[in-house]
Amino acid sequence: MPLIGLDWGSTRLRAMRLGAGGEVLELRESGAGASTLHGRADEFVAALDALVADWHALPGPVLACGMVGSQHGWRELPYADCPADASTLMRLSLNVDWRGRPVRLLPGLRCTTAAGAPDLMRGEETQVLGALQQAPALAEQACLVLPGTHSKWARVQGGRVTGFTTQMTGELFAVLRQHSVLGRLMPAPTQDARETRDAHEAFNEGVAAARDHGDAGLPHQLFSVRSLGLAGRIAPPDLAEYLSGLLIGHELRAGLAWRAQSGLGAAPLRLIGEPALCARYAQGLALFGAADTPVLSNTAPAGLWRLAQEGGL
Amino acid sequence: MPLIGLDWGSTRLRAMRLGAGGEVLELRESGAGASTLHGRADEFVAALDALVADWHALPGPVLACGMVGSQHGWRELPYADCPADASTLMRLSLNVDWRGRPVRLLPGLRCTTAAGAPDLMRGEETQVLGALQQAPALAEQACLVLPGTHSKWARVQGGRVTGFTTQMTGELFAVLRQHSVLGRLMPAPTQDARETRDAHEAFNEGVAAARDHGDAGLPHQLFSVRSLGLAGRIAPPDLAEYLSGLLIGHELRAGLAWRAQSGLGAAPLRLIGEPALCARYAQGLALFGAADTPVLSNTAPAGLWRLAQEGGL
Structure with missing residues (x-):
């Protein structure tokens, strides 16, 4: 049976x-992310029509993951609690209506951190299941890292997601660059990543600072982006690379500690996501002694496929 | 001899x-902070005239500290290196011209962190000297905390500032509240601080989370502001208090560790600055076992006075 899959996040709608x-x-x-649609069903229908009206008549089920199922989404679905697998997610899925055709929305995942706070994801659970579909050996146990605006580190054991931890790395980078004093020393961003030797070294220097001196605290180390710039130790075009390295370094430091505390220190480590961003994380991981971490890119289609099979759609 | 003192920071000009x-x-x-004046001498003169033109004819020297001496200030002064005292600062001070009248600009302070990066301050060194003027017993040894946009923790030994560390706590709070997903769950800020029991508890909960679980990493713990809000564990009006507690808690955790590593674990600890902000830090410090930390407010006048005496102005 064919399938129409929707990976419907906060800022993007990806249809497959x-x-x-x-x-x-x-x-x-398209840019019709869930956060742009005011929680109104008619706007979600219109966004879908604008992108894939010609798919409405195609055969097969429609399955959607991500922020489309959040509080301000098409319809709010509860979170499934960890440990969870494909069947847990499908049990909590619900239909909404696309002009007479059902669209099955998937729930997000919830767990409780060591500090007793809830942690949440919507959409990444589908990418995790896709990774297990693409590389079944990971199902036994693995630590899967999904870099992004809100990076997720997911623990997989016995075919289920048993826990995860979120880090706001990408959003911190964006708001600090655009809205803080740190951005003032940096030239305007360009489309192209800097691939010079100096940029590479500035990134590595940031990662190493987080790795070796992270106890000094991120709020302290962030100021060094400014002081190293003012002192001429890092050139303005490379300061954003240093900031990126510092933030990713702090994520890796905390994430690898979480992985060890989770008893997965020896389990396979994999990166999932956009290749250029994953390459940056792999470069950082090498400085933490984890060389050549394999990357899986865009596992959402495989995840949606797996879930549709599980649900007998 | 009377004195005209200027505490001329990035965003405010305070004349005394x-x-x-x-x-x-x-x-x-006035709001004529150095960052608003485009590094142009004529704009600095105009800003001074707008606020205190009638002081131009008064007797006595004019002495200025802060960002007025920075790269985009009235004139750029170098930094004095730690260890430094009043005489070190006066030796590097320089005059600019206020319509025929000299204004003596003070340099900032620079030190090198344990990680080998430079750390910088402009203006806070004068507040530190003012604290030593107001409470001479602190000159032998003390750890002085100046909360703010870029908080400074200064180490005083033998009458000199021997080192310091900056934390971007205030700026992180502002950019995360105004520009990140964390602010979306919070109601618009009001002029009045929330003084309810729930607000107080949310602040304390944030401090305790940083104190007890800070190893999980700030980028992770920041996400809990969102997840605790979505889960209904902290009410929207109190989320900003939780975020404030989390950030101040991370500052205190790192600052107290820096203090201990500096060999000042038993030295007097003092807060310097705006009373309401210092009260918040004192509340946080109590949760780290440092109850009733004394507060010194607005020590800049005493510092400028001390420096003018030292320079024989």
Whole structure:
């Protein structure tokens, strides 16, 4: 059976058409993220029509993951509690209506951190399941890292997601660069990543500072982005790389400690996500002694496929 | 001899008229901070005229500290290196011209952190000297905490500032509240601080989370502001208090560790600054076992007075 999959996040809508064997036949994308649609069902329907009206008549189920199921989404779905697998998620899924055609929305995942606070994800659980579909050996046990605005580190044991931890690394980078004093010394961002030797070294220097001196505290180390710039120790075009290294370094430091505390210190480590961002994380991980961490890119289609199979859609 | 003192920071200009014994006779303040004046001498002169043109004819020297001496200030002064005292600062001070009248600008202070990065301050060194003027017993050894946009923790030994560490706590709070996803769950800020029992508890909960679970990493703990809000564990009006507690808690955790590593674990600890903000830090310090930390407010006039005496102005 073919499938229409929707990876509907806060800022982007990614629609995919999968063939009867789960192969991706077509991908389309728009900026109609859930956070732009005011929690109104008619706006979600319109966003879907704007991107894939011509798919409405195609056969097969429609399955959607991500912020589309959040408080201000098309319809709010509860979170499934960890440990959870594909069947847990499908049990909590619910239909909404796309002009007479059902769209099955998936819930997010929730766990409790060591500090007793809840932690949450919506959408990444589908990418995790996709990774297990692509690389079944990981299902036994693995630590999966999904870098992003809100990075997720997920613990997989016995085919289930048993816990995870969120880090606001990407959002911190964006707000500090755009809105803090740290951005003032940096030139305007360009589309192209800097690939010079100096940029590379500035990134590594940031990672190493977090690795070796992170106890000094991130709020302290962030100020060094400014002081190293003012002192001429790092050139302005490379300061954003240093900041990126510092923030990713703090994430890796905390994430690897979480992994060890979770008893997964020896389990396979994998990066999942956009290749350029994952390459940056792999470079950072090498400085923490984890060389050549494999990268899985865009596992959402495989995850949606796996979930559709599980639910007998 | 009377003195005209200027505490000229990034965003505010504070002018004070001191009597022959150092007593404050008059204080005036404007929003003509150094960062608003484009590094142009004529704009600095105009800003001074707008606030205190009638002081131009008064007797006595004019002495200025803060960002007025920075790269984009009235004139750029170098930093004095730690260890430094009043005479070190006066030796590096320089005059600029206020319509035929000299204004003596003070340099900032620089030190090197344990990680080998430079750390910088401009203006706080004068507040530190003012504290030593007000409470001479602190000169032998003390750890002075100046909360703010960029908080400073200064180490005083033998009458000199021997080192310090900066934390971007206030700026992190502002940018996260105004520009990140964390602010979206919070109601618009009001002028009045929340003084309810729940607000107080949310602040304490944030401090305790940083104290007990800070190893999980600030980028992780910041996300809990969102997850605790979404889960209904902290009410929206109190989320900003929790965020404040979390950030101040991380500052205190790192600052107290820095103090201990500096060999000042038993030295007097003092807060210097705006009373309401210092009260918040004192509340946080109590949760770290440092109850009733004394507060010194607005020590800049005493510092400028001390420096003018030292320079024989």
